[in-house]
Amino acid sequence: xxxxxxxxxxxxxxxxxxxxxxxxxxxxxxxxxxxxxxxxxxxxxxxxxxxxxxxxxxxxxxxxxxxxxxxxxxxxxxxxxxxxxxxxxxxxxxxxxxxxxxxxxxxxxxxxxxxxxxxxxxxxxxxxxxxxxxxxxxxxxxxxxxxxxxxxxxxxxxxxxxxxxxxxxxxxxxxxxxxxxxxxxxxxxxxxxxxxxxxxxxxxxxxxxxxxxxxxxxxxxxxxxxxxxxxxxxxxxxxxxxxxxxxxxxxxxxxxxxxxxxxxxxxxxxxxxxxxxxxxxxxxxxxxxxxxxxxxxxxxxxxxxxxxxxxxxxxxxxxxxxxxxxx
Amino acid sequence: xxxxxxxxxxxxxxxxxxxxxxxxxxxxxxxxxxxxxxxxxxxxxxxxxxxxxxxxxxxxxxxxxxxxxxxxxxxxxxxxxxxxxxxxxxxxxxxxxxxxxxxxxxxxxxxxxxxxxxxxxxxxxxxxxxxxxxxxxxxxxxxxxxxxxxxxxxxxxxxxxxxxxxxxxxxxxxxxxxxxxxxxxxxxxxxxxxxxxxxxxxxxxxxxxxxxxxxxxxxxxxxxxxxxxxxxxxxxxxxxxxxxxxxxxxxxxxxxxxxxxxxxxxxxxxxxxxxxxxxxxxxxxxxxxxxxxxxxxxxxxxxxxxxxxxxxxxxxxxxxxxxxxxxxxxxxx
Numbered sequence: 001x002x003x004x005x006x007x008x009x010x011x012x013x014x015x016x017x018x019x020x021x022x023x024x025x026x027x028x029x030x031x032x033x034x035x036x037x038x039x040x041x042x043x044x045x046x047x048x049x050x051x052x053x054x055x056x057x058x059x060x061x062x063x064x065x066x067x068x069x070x071x072x073x074x075x076x077x078x079x080x081x082x083x084x085x086x087x088x089x090x091x092x093x094x095x096x097x098x099x100x101x102x103x104x105x106x107x108x109x110x111x112x113x114x115x116x117x118x119x120x121x122x123x124x125x126x127x128x129x130x131x132x133x134x135x136x137x138x139x140x141x142x143x144x145x146x147x148x149x150x151x152x153x154x155x156x157x158x159x160x161x162x163x164x165x166x167x168x169x170x171x172x173x174x175x176x177x178x179x180x181x182x183x184x185x186x187x188x189x190x191x192x193x194x195x196x197x198x199x200x201x202x203x204x205x206x207x208x209x210x211x212x213x214x215x216x217x218x219x220x221x222x223x224x225x226x227x228x229x230x231x232x233x234x235x236x237x238x239x240x241x242x243x244x245x246x247x248x249x250x251x252x253x254x255x256x257x258x259x260x261x262x263x264x265x266x267x268x269x270x271x272x273x274x275x276x277x278x279x280x281x282x283x284x285x286x287x288x289x290x291x292x293x294x295x296x297x298x299x300x301x302x303x304x305x306x307x308x309x310x311x312x313x314x315x316x317x318x319x320x321x322x323x324x325x326x327x
Numbered sequence: 328x329x330x331x332x333x334x335x336x337x338x339x340x341x342x343x344x345x346x347x348x349x350x351x352x353x354x355x356x357x358x359x360x361x362x363x364x365x366x367x368x369x370x371x372x373x374x375x376x377x378x379x380x381x382x383x384x385x386x387x388x389x390x391x392x393x394x395x396x397x398x399x400x401x402x403x404x405x406x407x408x409x410x411x412x413x414x415x416x417x418x419x420x421x422x423x424x425x426x427x428x429x430x431x432x433x434x435x436x437x438x439x440x441x442x443x444x445x446x447x448x449x450x451x452x453x454x455x456x457x458x459x460x461x462x463x464x465x466x467x468x469x470x471x472x473x474x475x476x477x478x479x480x481x482x483x484x485x486x487x488x489x490x491x492x493x494x495x496x497x498x499x500x501x502x503x504x505x506x507x508x509x510x511x512x513x514x515x516x517x518x519x520x521x522x523x524x525x526x527x528x529x530x531x532x533x534x535x536x537x538x539x540x541x542x543x544x545x546x547x548x549x550x551x552x553x554x555x556x557x558x559x560x561x562x563x564x565x566x567x568x569x570x571x572x573x574x575x576x577x578x579x580x581x582x583x584x585x586x587x588x589x590x591x592x593x594x595x596x597x598x599x600x601x602x603x604x605x606x607x608x609x610x611x612x613x614x615x616x617x618x619x620x621x622x623x624x625x626x627x628x629x630x631x632x633x634x635x636x637x638x639x640x641x642x643x644x645x646x647x648x649x650x651x652x653x654x655x656x657x658x659x660x
Contacts, residue, residue: 025469051469057499062458062492069462069476072447073397075469077462096452097459105440106431107652107659109447141653165655 001184007177009151010040013158016187018048021076024162027054027063028080037082038118038177060089064115068097071113076162084119084171085131098167099142114161120173120212120263121311127299132263134211135270137169138240144193145241147171147211151181153238156191163190173212194242202233205257205321208248208274210237213261213312220317230321240270249281256287259320261312266294288324293317335608338547342614345605348546350623352382352602355406357627358415361635362422366581371422373435378406380576383601384509385410387549391557392477397445397463399456400479402437404449407479413441419634425641432644454484457493464502475503475560483514485523485530494534503560505553506531506568509543515579516587531568543571544599
């Protein structure tokens with residue numbers, strides 16, 4: 001175990017996997033000489049050379065498409081799109097080719113590829129650079145969607161992503177990059193997909209989050225305990241596809257209340273899917289309607305006060321929980 | 328002393344090879360006409376884009392490839408599949424949506440795959456497969472496998488960003504990619520001259536790759552151009568671009584009322600017909616007689632009829648297979 005930031009844990013995962021499997025190579029925007037926009041790939045060009053760490057032009061569709069072709073040719077590419085905001089430009093390749101080729105070809109072709117991207121708002125980057133699209137990617141059958149909330153998970157999940165034979169959309173919330181944590185140094189440390197993590201046990205309410213929103217959930221749980229003597233269980237989904245709903249349902253059956261927290265827009269968001277499944281599977285156990293705490297349905301403004309008003313906060317989570325205890 | 332026949336001017340291809348070209352073009356023509364017929368009978372559904380008129384492009388280009396090479400193409404893909412040697416029975420079965428189809432009935436007309444033949448698919452989003460061809464080239468280079476990728480697309484692709492991204496990346500990364508543009512003068516119903524402000528080979532040349540334009544209704548010219556391209560790509564010199572000037576006789580798809588062109592124009596292009604042209608050339612060179620031509624026609628009839636029978640009697644995919652191949656599992660091998 002060593003203490004490190006999430007960005008360092010991600011780099012460790014890339015290094016270890018590249019050492020393990022020589023079919024793995026990295027390509028993306030500014031991942032080489034620049035060291036990655038969030039410094040995740042720093043030093044890897046020097047270590048592995050330009051044949052395996054490839055700086056690409058700014059051509060999202062082209063490089064994701066090339067990644068798909070390389071995967072079809074027997075390699076295991078990691079494509080870094082800098083941020084999730086730019087992945088819109090590669091959406092056709094991701095949705096129509098990476099997600100569908102295995103099925104459409106009746107199992108003849110598969111696309112083992114990891115696409116990494118940074119996501120989330122809260123940095124005053126304004127509307128075009130602050131998206132949270134984890135739920136959108138989880139919408140498409142054929143993709144796997146991973147969104148770690150801490151350093152150890154980031155390492156174990158990214159290493160696991162390279163052991164998968166399908167395309168994995170690996171989404172890193174920018175607020176998580178600098179968070180430090182204890183990270184195992186065992187090269188076989190993997191975290192299985194579809195296994196949610198109970199970060200904090202509780203008895204009165206289940207708070208579900210993923211990626212960045214896990215932190216609002218845990219801070220809210222601490223406040224609820226200190227100020228209201230409400231015991232909240234916090235679940236980090238870790239992966240949205242596959243989705244570990246069993247853990248959520250078991251928790252809700254224990255606590256009888258559920259609050260979903262996400263950075264994405266509320267309308268049509270992944271939280272709606274979660275709420276729906278809780279309703280379908282645990283309706284009789286619920287003492288209150290499932291609550292959703294999400295981003296207000298507006299493009300994120302640049303102004304700090306406006307942006308913070310739009311994004312979900314721990315106070316919003318606390319309010320949602322308290323609302324469930326009012327008669 | 329044996330009697331030698333003279334091949335059509337300028338080609339070193341023998342009677343056997345040319346006969347093969349003629350047969351394959353006739354097969355594709357008849358297969359496509361049959362598909363049109365079956366569509367009106369409701370046996371084939373969905374979108375159906377027929378390849379009649381463009382046969383020389385598929386036949387001439389595929390013949391330049393080796394077995395290890397890869398092919399990615401657009402959604403008007405039956406001709407390429409047949410020219411690449413995919414089983415006509417299984418291609419027809421796919422159009423019928425049957426379990427025995429090359430894509431198990433999941434792909435349909437626009438998404439034919441046969442990995443065992445290096446045929447990595449028909450792609451139905453215009454220009455989407457061009458970057459894939461570059462990636463396959465990266466894999467060929469990195470793994471020193473020596474294969475080239477033939478990437479076939481239409482003139483409608485050149486307005487897409489992916490066309491430009493792929494051409495640029497292929498030169499930057501020196502991939503063994505043959506970009507083969509079938510210019511049939513229409514992107515669906517929009518005339519080519521209304522789609523592009525320049526000429527296609529100039530675009531490719533601007534990205535610093537060799538680019539030629541050939542008569543896509545002349546199978547020999549197509550073949551020779553592709554041979555050169557394959558030699559270039561396989562020898563490590565990077566990508567190569569071919570524009571083949573061709574014409575589709577039928578509408579864009581079966582639902583096209585063809586309001587954008589006159590019947591006279593179609594007739595005019597039929598005068599350039601690749602099959603008639605090669606047949607005449609071979610007859611004049613003494614490489615073909617009427618009897619042999621009839622033999623080809625009968626064989627083609629037989630193969631197409633058999634493919635329809637095979638498709639008819641093949642089973643539907645089971646409903647229980649709906650979720651098959653959604654994700655590749657370690658147990659899939």
